[in-house]
Amino acid sequence: MIDTHTHINDPRLVEEVDDIVSSMNSNNLSHLIAIGCDRATSKECFDLSQKYPNVYSSVGIHPHDAEKATIDDYRYFEELSKNKKMVALGEIGLDFYYDLSPRDVQEKVFLEQLDLAHSLKIPTVIHLRDAYGLMLKLLKENKSKLEYGVVLHCYSGSLEMLNEFLKLDLMVAFGGSITFKNAVDKPKIVASTPNDRFFVETDCPYLTPVPFRGKTNYPKYVGKVVEKIAEYKNTTYEEIDQITTNNALRFFNKMNPKGAL
Numbered sequence: 323m324i325d326t327h328t329h330i331n332d333p334r335l336v337e338e339v340d341d342i343v344s345s346m347n348s349n350n351l352s353h354l355i356a357i358g359c360d361r362a363t364s365k366e367c368f369d370l371s372q373k374y375p376n377v378y379s380s381v382g383i384h385p386h387d388a389e390k391a392t393i394d395d396y397r398y399f400e401e402l403s404k405n406k407k408m409v410a411l412g413e414i415g416l417d418f419y420y421d422l423s424p425r426d427v428q429e430k431v432f433l434e435q436l437d438l439a440h441s442l443k444i445p446t447v448i449h450l451r452d453a454y455g456l457m458l459k460l461l462k463e464n465k466s467k468l469e470y471g472v473v474l475h476c477y478s479g480s481l482e483m484l485n486e487f488l489k490l491d492l493m494v495a496f497g498g499s500i501t502f503k504n505a506v507d508k509p510k511i512v513a514s515t516p517n518d519r520f521f522v523e524t525d526c527p528y529l530t531p532v533p534f535r536g537k538t539n540y541p542k543y544v545g546k547v548v549e550k551i552a553e554y555k556n557t558t559y560e561e562i563d564q565i566t567t568n569n570a571l572r573f574f575n576k577m578n579p580k581g582a583l
Contacts, residue, residue, distance in 0.1 A: 323548060323563055324353045324570040324577075325541040326495055327413075327447070327475050327523035330377075331356055331366035334527045334538055342541060343374045349542040352376065352567065353577055357413050357447065357475075359384035361395045364402070371407035378577055380410035380447050388423035388431035396438050403442045409574040411439035412447025413475055419452040433460065436467050445471035445573055454479045461490055468492070471573050476525055481511050488519060493573055495523045498531030498539060501550045512554040521570040522547045 358364025364381035371379035530539035531546040571578040
């Protein structure tokens with residue numbers, strides 16, 4: 323399995339990274355991606371990717387921190403992209419739930435980074451909350467910049483909106499929230515997602531899946547997400563494991579130098 327979205331640099335996990343990485347094989351994990359949210363955390367994630375062979379990194383400015391984004395940050399990300407262990411730009415996007423940066427600034431910084439990802443020919447990891455209509459509009463208007471891949475991290479929108487995003491050839495990532503008891507729409511959403519359009523993540527230490535909800539999340543719990551997807555799609559754990567691993571290697575292609583599976 324591949325956990326495509328982790329925050330193992332988070333203070334709750336960073337002291338345990340050695341143990342997390344050393345136990346990956348026994349937990350059926352082949353790769354982890356550490357996701358940056360601003361310049362400082364992007365550097366932390368990149369540094370972890372340099373330390374551990376099976377850890378990769380994504381760098382970017384989260385919408386919460388959009389107001390602090392600078393051209394110098396983008397230049398720094400461009401420099402990091404020359405390294406084979408930096409596999410994507412993100413997480414970037416829109417968050418109109420917390421509104422920690424002004425909405426017009428979030429939109430501006432998202433579009434700047436979408437343009438940067440396209441210029442660097444790398445995939446984009448999108449954080450999206452309570453701004454589905456605007457995001458769909460922006461992506462449609464910038465369809466030419468989606469050719470290197472875009473994933474909606476921790477998708478939590480409706481089935482109807484998902485179908486619109488899928489028309490743009492986007493990927494979706496499912497995490498622990500699909501296991502929650504109040505996720506009444508998730509079975510239909512997961513079951514309706516084509517097998518070549520999704521992979522899995524934990525977003526650890528956040529969004530811990532059932533039956534560990536309420537505790538710190540770890541990459542090893544991504545298996546609970548795979549298990550739930552298999553249930554919703556009426557198939558086996560092994561099949562979803564293979565599907566999601568192949569999809570992730572194809573999308574984050576710098577992790578797979580031999581080419582798409």
